[in-house]
Amino acid sequence: MGRTVLAIGTRKGCFVMESDEDRRAWSMRGPLCEGWPVYHAVFDQSDGTLYAAAASEWHGSAIWRSTDLGETWTHSSEGLAYADGGKKLSKVSTLSVAHGRVLVGVEAPGIFESQDRGDTWSLLTNLEGQPGSELWDDPANQPPGHLGISGLSHDPDNADRFWAIVQGMGLFETTDGGSSWAPRNRGLRADWPREHEEVGFCVHKVVRSRTDGDRMYQQNHVGMHRSDDAGLTWTEITEGLPTEFGFAAAAHPHDRDTFFVIPLDPGHGRTMPDGKAAVWRTQDAGSSWQRSDSGLPQQEAHLGVLRQGMAADTYDVPGYYFGTSTGQVFASADDGESWTEIASYLPAISSVDVAIID
Amino acid sequence: MPALHLPMTLLPLFPGLQRHVDVEAATVVAAIDELDARWPGLRDRLCEPGPVIRPHIHFYVDGERAQLDTPIAAKARVDVIAAISGG
Numbered sequence: 001m002g003r004t005v006l007a008i009g010t011r012k013g014c015f016v017m018e019s020d021e022d023r024r025a026w027s028m029r030g031p032l033c034e035g036w037p038v039y040h041a042v043f044d045q046s047d048g049t050l051y052a053a054a055a056s057e058w059h060g061s062a063i064w065r066s067t068d069l070g071e072t073w074t075h076s077s078e079g080l081a082y083a084d085g086g087k088k089l090s091k092v093s094t095l096s097v098a099h100g101r102v103l104v105g106v107e108a109p110g111i112f113e114s115q116d117r118g119d120t121w122s123l124l125t126n127l128e129g130q131p132g133s134e135l136w137d138d139p140a141n142q143p144p145g146h147l148g149i150s151g152l153s154h155d156p157d158n159a160d161r162f163w164a165i166v167q168g169m170g171l172f173e174t175t176d177g178g179s180s181w182a183p184r185n186r187g188l189r190a191d192w193p194r195e196h197e198e199v200g201f202c203v204h205k206v207v208r209s210r211t212d213g214d215r216m217y218q219q220n221h222v223g224m225h226r227s228d229d230a231g232l233t234w235t236e237i238t239e240g241l242p243t244e245f246g247f248a249a250a251a252h253p254h255d256r257d258t259f260f261v262i263p264l265d266p267g268h269g270r271t272m273p274d275g276k277a278a279v280w281r282t283q284d285a286g287s288s289w290q291r292s293d294s295g296l297p298q299q300e301a302h303l304g305v306l307r308q309g310m311a312a313d314t315y316d317v318p319g320y321y322f323g324t325s326t327g328q329v330f331a332s333a334d335d336g337e338s339w340t341e342i343a344s345y346l347p348a349i350s351s352v353d354v355a356i357i358d
Numbered sequence: 359m360p361a362l363h364l365p366m367t368l369l370p371l372f373p374g375l376q377r378h379v380d381v382e383a384a385t386v387v388a389a390i391d392e393l394d395a396r397w398p399g400l401r402d403r404l405c406e407p408g409p410v411i412r413p414h415i416h417f418y419v420d421g422e423r424a425q426l427d428t429p430i431a432a433k434a435r436v437d438v439i440a441a442i443s444g445g
Contacts (some may be wrong), residue, residue, distance in 0.1 A: 034370050056368055058414045058440040059403040075371065076399060081407040 002356045004313060005069055007050055008323055008343075009351035010128035014052045017343065020045045023319050023333035026342045033064045033073060040308050043355035044097040051118060053092035053104055061092045063104060065118045069357070075084035080104070080112055086139030087126075094308065096152035107148025109136040109166050111178060125178040128333035132169040133197035142205035150307060153208055163206060163231065170201040171218070173231060187234035189222050205249045205307045206231070210314070212256040217286075219261055219307075226286050237286025242273050248310035252335075253318050257285040260292075260312075260320060260336055262305045271302040271325075279322070281336050295339035296330060303328065308351035315356070323349030360430045364388060365415075365440040372397040381436075386417050387426040389436060404438065414441040 006017040013031030036054040043050055052064040054075075062077040080138045082089050084170075091107040101247045102114040103124070127133055151165035160177040163184070170320040172186040183198040194200030202221030208230075209215035216227040222245070223238040237242045245266035252258035260281050264270045272278060277296035297303075304325035313319040320332045329343035329352065359380045369375050375397055383389035387409070394401035404415050409426065411417060417424040418437040430436060 014436070056367070056403075057414065058365070059371070060406065060412060062402070077402045078399060084407065 002358055004046075004319070004327070005043070005357055006311075006321055006328060007041040007043060007052070007351075007353045007355075008346065008349055009041035009052060009054075009308070010323075010327070010347040010349050011037050012347035014038045014041045014050075014054075014064070014070065014301065015343075015346060016050070017329065018069070020275050021255075021315065023313075023315075023331060024340075026331075028343060029070060031347075031349065032066070032070050033075075036062075036064075038064075038350060039092060040094045040351045042095045042097055042351075042353045044102075045355060046098075046228060048355055048357050049097075049117065051102060053095050055091050061089065061106075063092060063095070063102070063114070063118045063121070063267035076119055077121070078119070079123075080106075080125065082108075086293075087137065091148060093148050095149055096150050096154045096162065098154040098156060100321050101159070103152050103154070103162070105149025105152050106166060108141070109133075109147050109149050111149060111152065111164060113178075113332045125174070125181070127166065127172060127181050130166075130172060130181050130199070131183065132166065132199045136166065138229075151206060152205075152355075153206055154352075155213065157213070160202075165203045165206060166199075168202055169199045169205050171231060185234070186232065187227075188218075188220060188225060189236060191222050207249050207251045207259070209251050209256040212252050212259075215256045215285075217249060217251060217259045217261075219246045223243060223288060224261060235286075237282070240289035243272070246305075246306040247280055248305040248322055250310045250312040250320055250322075253312055253314045254316075255283070258283045259286070260310070262310065262322060264304060267305075269302070271304045272286065275300045275302050276332075277301040277303050279320070279332075279339070291334075292336050292339070294337065295341075296331075297341075302326075307352055308353075309349055309353045311343055311352045313354045313356060319354070321352050321354055323352045325349065359432065360389065360434045360436055362393070362436045362438060364438050367440055368400070368403060368438075371403060372400055375400075383430055385426070385430060385435065386419065386424050386428045389430060390426075415439070416441060 008015040013035040015030030041052040050066040055061040064075045094105040096103045112121045113124040153163040155161040169214040172181045188201045205219040218225040225234040243263040278293040310322040327346035362379045416439045
């Protein structure tokens with residue numbers, strides 16, 4: 001029987017939860033990574049290696065690695081720095097692991113890669129020349145508090161193709177391993193003035209269908225969007241959702257038309273509307289949405305979920321998982337029909353990932 | 359031989375690292391170089407690229423705030439302090 005393993009990145013370290021295929025009873029270990037703030041913890045789905053992008057206030061940023069599901073760890077930041085010249089790396093924000101390569105997106109915007117499983121790093125790209133790059137390469141606009149790479153998505157069939165989200169700018173695609181890039185934001189809405197035609201969009205999360213690589217979903221600062229051409233063009237599908245704002249999202253592993261999102265209030269609070277927790281699902285590619293709240297708290301539940309805070313497994317009856325900014329983890333083992341709280345008192349959760357280990 | 363007193367938060371990151379380490383170094387930066395030679399990667403936990411000392415790490419030589427080029431006498435005590443920060 002397979003093991004279902006969750007990697008949970010939190011403000012106070014990484015936690016690992018484990019169950020079997022039934023996904024009903026869970027064990028937990030942690031805090032791991034010596035309690036460093038973990039922004040994104042992910043599995044290498046090919047071998048179960050666990051990577052965590054973390055940043056200590058005292059000791060700086062590093063990528064942690066565990067080859068035994070969190071029992072032991074090493075860390076490295078060798079090469080994980082911009083050359084002198086004014087650009088500053090303040091935070092390792094997001095990870096993507098595929099094709100024997102680990103990518104980490106950082107703040108200020110840049111993508112570093114490791115070809116040796118995280119032992120050493122080198123700058124792959126800072127998306128030079130892209131519209132908007134004059135802002136993120138300006139020494140006066142360096143972090144903290146400025147732009148960063150907030151998301152990376154790989155193409156499982158093409159090692160040279162991946163997508164990067166630059167905060168406040170939009171989605172970019174490379175098809176040559178990061179040497180050149182193109183904005184992928186046509187059709188997106190922006191309710192603010194923009195300096196460039198093709199960027200200036202606030203893309204929070206992009207999820208690609210496992211069964212149809214052309215099908216993408218996007219939670220944006222102002223709306224849900226769908227692409228049927230791998231991000232070349234986008235169509236808004238917000239109608240039917242309680243708010244247009246949110247961060248977390250997950251795609252059904254076997255059905256290109258089914259997708260989950262967690263709408264939040266768009267103001268400062270950025271928690272689930274009316275204090276009632278809910279996940280919303282479309283089964284027709286965004287033409288209609290259904291509320292899923294069975295098992296979720298419906299009174300004074302002011303829960304937030306961040307952009308890396310939701311994941312889907314790949315069982316025949318898929319499971320979904322999300323972690324909140326108040327330290328709860330909720331799981332569905334019945335394709336999103338109902339939810340169970342499987343952890344209640346973790347530190348603020350930044351990310352959730354899942355792997356099935358044989 | 360100068361004695362380095364390191365913050366507790368470093369110890370779990372580098373197997374074998376002790377709270378107190380004797381070094382043969384004439385400056386703070388030389389002491390960091392020696393630590394990094396014995397525990398690869400340790401420099402990055404104390405310094406940003408440049409190198410410059412990380413903002414929330416302070417060095418003291420015999421009780422006086424020190425910089426990378428501060429000399430270390432043969433019997434000096436060097437304290438490496440992680441700032442009181444976080445929450």
